Amino acid sequence: MTKSAGSLVVFTVLVGVCAVPARAGTGKCSPDSAPVGPVCVDKYEASVWTLPTTSPSLVKKVQAGKATLEDLMRAGATQLGCAGPPYSETPFPESFPDDGNWTEPAYAISIPGVLPTTCASWFQAEQACRLSGKRLLTNQEWQAAAASTPDPGTDDAMSDCNIGRPFAQALTPTGSRGKCVSRWGVYDMVGNAAEYVADWGEQATTCALWLSGDSSCVGGNSAEGLPAATLRGGSFSDEDGGTKAGVFSVRMTDSPYYAVGTHGFRCGR
Numbered sequence: 001m002t003k004s005a006g007s008l009v010v011f012t013v014l015v016g017v018c019a020v021p022a023r024a025g026t027g028k029c030s031p032d033s034a035p036v037g038p039v040c041v042d043k044y045e046a047s048v049w050t051l052p053t054t055s056p057s058l059v060k061k062v063q064a065g066k067a068t069l070e071d072l073m074r075a076g077a078t079q080l081g082c083a084g085p086p087y088s089e090t091p092f093p094e095s096f097p098d099d100g101n102w103t104e105p106a107y108a109i110s111i112p113g114v115l116p117t118t119c120a121s122w123f124q125a126e127q128a129c130r131l132s133g134k135r136l137l138t139n140q141e142w143q144a145a146a147a148s149t150p151d152p153g154t155d156d157a158m159s160d161c162n163i164g165r166p167f168a169q170a171l172t173p174t175g176s177r178g179k180c181v182s183r184w185g186v187y188d189m190v191g192n193a194a195e196y197v198a199d200w201g202e203q204a205t206t207c208a209l210w211l212s213g214d215s216s217c218v219g220g221n222s223a224e225g226l227p228a229a230t231l232r233g234g235s236f237s238d239e240d241g242g243t244k245a246g247v248f249s250v251r252m253t254d255s256p257y258y259a260v261g262t263h264g265f266r267c268g269r
Contacts, residue, residue: 029065029269030064030065030066030269031065031066032044032065032066032067032109032110032111033065033110033268033269034145034184034185034186035184036141036144036145036184036186036268037144039137039141039144039145039268039269040268040269041137041141041145041184041186041266041268042110042134042186042266042267042268043110043112043175043185043186043187044110044111044112044116044174044175044187044188044266045110045116045174045187045188045192045193045195045264045265045266046108046109046110046116046117046125046128046129046264046265046266046267047079047081047108047109047111047114047115047116047117047174048079048080048081048092048106048107048108048109048117048120048124048128049062049072049077049078049079049080049106049107049109050077050078050080050090050093050096050104050105050106050107051072051075051077051105051107052075052076052077055075058071058072058075058077059107062107062109062132063107063132063133064133065110067109067111068111069111069112069113069114072109072111078090079114079117080092080093080096080106080117080120081115081117081118081119081120082118082119082261083119086170086171087115087118087119087171087261089115089117089119091119092106092119092120092124096124096127096128097124098121098123098124098257098259099121099123099257100121100123100124100126100127102127105131106124106127106128106131107128107131107132108125108128108129108131108132108134108265108267109132110266110267111174112173112174112175112176112187113173113174113175113176114173114174115171115172115173115174116171116174116188116192116193116264117264118171118193118259118260118261118262118263118264119259119260119261119263120259120263120264120265121256121257121258121259122196122229122256122257122258122265123256123257124259125196125264125265126196126198128267129265129267132267133269134267134268134269135198135267135268135269136196136197136198136265136266136267136268137197137198137266137267137268138197138198138199139197139198139199139230139232139250141197141268142189142195142197142232142233142266143232143247144184145182145184145186145189145268146182146186146189146190146232146233146247147182147183147184147247148182148183149161149180149181149182149186149189149190149247150179150180150190151190151212151214151245151246151247153165153213153244154166155167155191158177159177159178159179159180160177160179160180161177161179161180161188161190161191161192161245162177162180162188162191162192162236163190163191163234163236163238163244163245164191164235164236164237164238169236169237170236171192171193171236171261172192172236174187174188174192175187175188177192180192186266189232189233189247189266190233190234190245190246190247190249191233191234191235191236191238191245192235192236192264193235193236193262193263193264193265194231194232194233194234194235194238194245194249194251194262194263194264195231195232195233195264195265195266196229196230196231196263196264196265197230197231197232197265198230199229199230200227200228200229200230200256201218201227201228201230201252202219202220202227202228202252203220203226203227203228203252203253203254203255204217204218204219204220204228204251204252204253205219205220206219206220207251207253209244210246210248212246212247212248213244213246214234214244214245214246214247214248214249215234215238215244215245215246215249215250215251216248216249216250217250217251217252217253218250218252219252226255227255227256228252228253228254228255228256229252229254229255229256229258230250230251230252231250231251231252231254231263232249232250232251233245233246233247233249234246234249234251235262235263236262237262238262
């Protein structure tokens with residue numbers, strides 16, 4: 001479908017119930033994201049959802065960045081993620097496998113008040129972003145968006161970033177830690193779920209600490225010769241083994257296939 005408005009032309013391609021709109025280049029960010037220079041970065045860590053095939057209008061709303069939790073609940077959408085407690089989400093179906101070769105779509109959505117989706121591989125994260133008209137951030141874009149996120153080293157279990165120290169370790173709902181926000185208006189970039197970014201590299205075989213105390217697991221000449229997906233920010237459990245979450249935390253130890261309860265992601269446009 002093609003629509004014209006003056007000199008502006010917007011193309012929309014329909015794939016089943018999956019409408020994939022081209023970006024119009026207006027320079028404005030959608031309501032679910034914040035402008036970080038020329039990039040629109042999702043305000044909240046991604047939650048992944050399957051949508052009813054009878055709701056193409058909801059797909060379009062998701063892709064416009066305007067869907068709310070109320071919209072999803074009303075339509076009977078299902079959140080995907082880790083199946084076991086304390087997550088208790090619906091596991092990713094065979095139609096959206098860990099290699100990303102999906103046959104039925106699932107959508108990454110930036111909304112507050114839900115647990116971010118974890119137990120997603122890099123491949124699933126990348127495809128869920130794309131189906132929502134977005135993409136994974138690059139490492140550089142992620143670093144820019146994290147600017148001035150507090151990195152206190154402790155967690156008061158109320159408003160500090162969710163780094164699990166010294167309190168119980170578990171995911172918390174997106175946007176629920178009021179102080180854990182960057183100067184750009186992006187939440188939870190330190191702790192909670194470690195976030196996949198677009199970049200791959202060599203699997204790390206060693207870890208160190210930045211002068212800030214944030215963890216760095218990069219390089220080491222892995223004998224396996226396999227790539228690793230890059231994770232940023234650390235998670236709620238990154239005190240284990242002496243590593244620490246923070247705005248400089250970077251981890252390149254895990255295969256793009258790897259899916260675990262501490263690993264999530266964030267999309268952008």
